[in-house]
Amino acid sequence: xxxxxxxxxxxxxxxxxxxxxxxxxxGQTEAWAPQGExxxxxxxxxxxxxxxxxxxNAHLTHVVYLRPGVDVRxxxxxRQPGLRLxxxxxxxxxxxxxxxxxxxxxxxxxxx
Numbered sequence: 731x732x733x734x735x736x737x738x739x740x741x742x743x744x745x746x747x748x749x750x751x752x753x754x755x756x757g758q759t760e761a762w763a764p765q766g767e768x769x770x771x772x773x774x775x776x777x778x779x780x781x782x783x784x785x786x787n788a789h790l791t792h793v794v795y796l797r798p799g800v801d802v803r804x805x806x807x808x809r810q811p812g813l814r815l816x817x818x819x820x821x822x823x824x825x826x827x828x829x830x831x832x833x834x835x836x837x838x839x840x841x842x
Contacts, residue, residue, distance in 0.1 A: 739769035743794065743808040743815075745801070762807065770808070771795040791815070791836040798827045808834060 745765040750758045773793045792815055794808055802808070808815040815834035822830060 738795065739771050739797065741770055741772060741810070742767050743770045743772075743796075743810055744768075746807040746809055747803070748805070765801065765806075768796055768800050768802075792834045794832040794834055796830040796832060798822070798830055800830055802830065802832050808832065 744767045746762045747765050748760050749763045751761055753759045771794070773795065774791075794815065796802060802817060802820055804817055804819055806817045808817060813836070815832075815836060817832045817834055819833045820830060821833070822828075
């Protein structure tokens with residue numbers, strides 16, 4: 731029996747995504763909306779991961795591990811109080827259904 735990764739999730743993040751809303755004048759505006767809270771594990775990337783990220787102009791600051799099947803996409807934000815992480819890329823490991831990995835950059839909120 732394969733053991734899940736749920737026991738490794740030691741914090742939680744709220745997934746935020748840009749959604750379109752009618753502006754009342756026939757157009758649309760973009761707004762950030764919460765998509766739900768998810769158990770997570772935040773890690774710092776290794777030196778090698780940072781090097782690869784820098785080569786792709788991603789500048790990784792965190793690697794976030796989530797449960798498999800969580801709806802997290804490139805461009806989403808993962809938020810905790812005082813921390814906003816912009817999702818640069820999302821990966822599944824070679825063994826599907828084990829976990830989901832989101833490579834992120836730190837984004838400072840306005841006014842901070």
